Amino acid sequence: MRAFFPLFLMLALLLWAGALSSAETEGKEWRALCRAALEGTPAERASAVRRLRPWLDRKAVRKTFERVLQREKDRTVLLDAVETLCTPAAADLFDAVSAHLYHPDLDVRRQVSYTLAAQDRAKALKLLRKRARAGGRRGCEALRALGRIIRPGEAKAVSAFLSHPEAAMRATAAATLMRAGAVERAADVLPLLSDRDFLPRAQAVQAAAFFRMKEAVPALVKLLDDPECSALAHDALVELCGTDLGGKSAGWRVWLKGKPVFEPPPFERLGAAGEVRFFDHRVKVRRFAWMLDFSDSMGSGTGSSLEAMLREVRACLFRLPPNVEFNCVAYSRAADAFAPVAAEADFAAKAEFLEWLSARGTDAYTATWDGLKLALSVPELEVLFLAGNGLPNHGELPAGRNAETEDNVLDAVLKTIRDRALRVKIYTVAFPFEKDLFEAGADPLRRKEDVTARTFERRAESFFRLLAALTGGKYAFVPVSQRRTGTAKKGR
Incomplete structure (x- = not known):
């Protein structure tokens, strides 16, 4: 046994040296990628941020991503960086990512919402609800982001904004429910059909047709006399009732008095197009x-x-x-x-x-x-x-x-x-x-x-x-x- 001891010792030393060499090589690799992520051409920076994913547990790598998020102007690089951070392992970069919630690029904004939800879902929901309550254009965008990450059964958080003081927010809430396919909250949209403002009223007309709301037909007939919404209401009625009685309300009112039997087409979620x-x-x-x-x-x-x-x-x-x-x-x-x-x-x-x-x-x-x-x-x-x-x-x-x-x-x-x-x-x-x-x-x-x-x-x-x-x-x-x-x- 003693004769083999030097051999075992040599083998252990070789394995240790190999591991040390591998760690050193790996360290050189991620450090080089960090430099490329900050100093390379746009194509090199985009490649570097994607390839840094395995080393997100390293503080220096996350620090590099923080700098990328702060200063990157190229949309492709920024998109790749935000997508790479779409993991709970990058949760400490939540604030740096959320700074891009209102980025001019729609694709960046969309990816930011997904990444925030992946990093810390509860924190993301709380942040988006808070920002949506502020209203304005940014409030609308926060509400859209909220709609991207809610799960089935969570649409009540969006329905709460159907009574927001701002017309644009009420309209955005109705559209967000449509995108989320939240048919269980469809009835919440009905009051908007008589909203005082055009935007929520028009969005509610679309929602009524989309959610196949048979109970909305009388209100839609009434909206045929609304110059702003008449064309939309007519399209919605045709889709819901399966018949076209023209764009005037008189014919539809007569039809309704006859208590017609009709069934709207089956509900279908919005697709990719x-x-x-x-x-x-x-x-x-x-x-x-x-x-x-x-x-x-x-x-x-x-x-x-x-x-x-x-x-x-x-x-x-x-x-x-x-x-x-x-x-x-x-x-x-x-x-x-x-x-x-x-x-x-x-x-x-x-x-x-x-x-x-x-x-x-x-x-x-x-x-x-x-x-x-x-x-x-x-x-x-x-x-x-x-x-x-x-x-x-x-x-x-x-x-x-x-x-x-x-x-x-x-x-x-x-x-x-x-x-x-x-x-x-x-x-x-x-x-x-x-x-x-x-x-x-x-x-x-x-x-x-x-x-x-x-x-x-x-x-x-x-x-x-x-x-x-x-x-x-x-x-x-x-x-x-x-x-x-x-x-x-x-x-x-």
Whole structure:
């Protein structure tokens, strides 16, 4: 036995040396990753924060994440950092993560709510309820975050905000219950159908249809006489009752007096996508954006292409279910986006968007490529609705081998989609060239469709048609004779 003792001792020493070497190598690795997380390129920083997950138990690593959360500007790096911290092991970074609850990027805000719940669920629920009670835009966002993390049976925490003094908060609470699929709290939304403010009233109409609330039908019939909610109420009644008696309340009242027997369709939770209807286009999508032409050629005032476009945007917006995310790029001399990424389609966010949209005015020139670049930069964009009538003639105009600028823009769009591996489809809606019609000295509302087609710039029409076809979308045209109704004709 004594003869083997030196051998055992040597083996133990070798194992100890190996463990020491492994620990030293491991220490070098996580220290190098910490440096990369703070000093590397965006791609290197994103990779480093993901690879640091196994060492979250080390104080120095958590300190690195704290610094990343404090100073990181790149959305991808920040998203990866917050996602990596989605574990109880990083609970001491709860406050550092919660600082991003109101980040401009919707994807970051969403991940922050999930991470807070994973780190300390009870603390997260308490924090979000407290911040929601403060109201305002931040209160609405805290309420949305609360809706993301509540479990079945916990929706009472959201229902409490249906009686909040602020209209936007009441509307957001109703939308949050819809997103959570909290059918057990559906009856709590009923009083909002007679709310004094439009936002909660409109959101309650959507909720009544979504939760298949048969008892809401009399109130919905009454809302047909409400100019603000009549279209929404009509859609809800058709969905609930399975019949369409028109948009006037008289026919529905007669129908109700007959005590009809009907059964709403079965309740279904909101899925990952919702239907979007814009002019002749109908798509099911999770995230989309409008790109709207505010150049002078769209006209202004009653009967103009601009009015028809904005009327349809408003109608489309009000129909959006709260599980859809939307954005908008307005372009003329320059391009401007409503949100850095997107907004969730509850009526509080819709009101903010309409406020932003109403501040837009027409301007000379058409910076189409600037608008397209901005729209295509929206992460995970699935559909882009481009509505306008002009050719790109301002802003950054991409160089290319083609003689016409619009052909170079088409090439640039396709290259952007290919290089970034985007899955976006572009649906276009073309309008007549308003300026040509007015300069011709004729009332555009009285011109026949064939005259409109002749005056409409063929190059612009071809540009819109090709942009849709080459990206897998569809093309539609709104002739002058149909602008009042907002209908569109499919590509001719």
